[in-house]
Amino acid sequence: MARLAGEEELDGHLAWLWDTVTGPVLDALGLTGPPGARPPRVWWIPTGPPAFLPLHAAGHHAEGAGRTVLDRAVSSYAPTVRALAQSRRPADAPPTPSFLVVAGPEAPAARPLPGAAEEAAAVAGMLTGARLIAGADATRAAVVTALADHTWLHFCGHGAAEPATASGSRLLVHDHLDHPLTVAGVSRLDLPSAELAYLSARATARSGFTALDEALHLAGGLHLAGFRHVLGSLWETDDTVSLRIAERVCAGLGAPHPVAARALHDAVRETRDRYPATPSLWAAYIHVGP
Structure with missing residues (x-):
């Protein structure tokens, strides 16, 4: 009953966001396309408190x-208008894709994530020539070094958001207790050949309370480091659904x-079409x- 009540509350918030924010914006832009049409981008x-809200949903x-954003538009986020303009400039021909899959199903001081290992194996099997780093081998140094040699990253494991100090939000690599892979550390990397990062971990796109007007989260940090495209999440998701979405995304990406x-x-x-009453x-x- 508590889960049902939570889903109903989230659904109500999504409806309110449509009525007060996204619906009027899309109407003003003339994005009222019929269901089934190929939606525009x-x-x-968002700045301030809306940075915490799932406007796209x-x-x-x-x-x-x-009357949903999902049916009228393909949503993306950007930290600033200038950053968006720069990222949309014509780019040189991208390098040949090379794939890195990192799995942390049993990070120290965190609950086990058996679904992370399953997802990593499935994704690695779908990406030709993918390198898989898992378990105790997935240290901060190993991951950072491997990032320089690969254009795509798929991370499966724990993410930790730090609302009070967003720059301290981190991916839980195996040695995260001593060598955390934080937003601050990620954003300082220089990865000019990076193309896409898929963060299958909780709260990788959640900003901190003290930096609401900045993209101080893991997804934004990887974007600043050089990844043109970053996929993240606002909260923890179900393992089975996460695997299904990851497989669907990999199948839909065209290298x-x-x-x-x-x-x-x-x-x-x-x-959403399969589970309309379960927006979480x-x-x-x-x-x-x-």
Whole structure:
């Protein structure tokens, strides 16, 4: 009953967001396309408290296709208008894709995540030539070194958000207690060949209370480090659904020019259509980038 009440409350918040924020914006832009049409792209650049809210998932989902952002637009996020303009400039031909999959199913001082190992194995099997770093081998040094040699990253494991000090939010690599992979550390990396990062971990796109106007979260940090496209989440998601969405996204990405936003949008909308009354399963996923 508590879970049901929570889903109903979240659904109510998504409807309110549509009525007060995203619905009027899309109407003003003339984005009222019929259900089933190929939706256009929209970039959200929230500041202040709205930075915590799933604008991309707003809508009256119980009604079916129509008054929802998912049915009218493919959503992405950007830290600033300038950053968005820069990231949308024509780029040189991207390098040949090379894939890195990192799995941390049993990070120290964190509960086990058996689904992380399953997802990592499934994703690595779908990506030709992917390198898998898992378990005790997935240290901060190993991951940072491998990032320089790969254009795509898929991380499966724990993420830890630090609302009071957002720059301290981190991915739980195996030695995170002594050598954390934080937002601050990630954003200082220089990865000019990086193309796409998929963070299958909780709260990788949640900003801190003290930096509401900045993209101080793990997804934003990887974007600043050089990844053109970053997929993250606002909260912890179900292991089974996470695996299904990851597989759907990987199948929808077209190397060497990944249409990451559309691949994620299609996977999330498909999941929403299957579980419309359970928004916690699909409303958390976001895309950051051009």
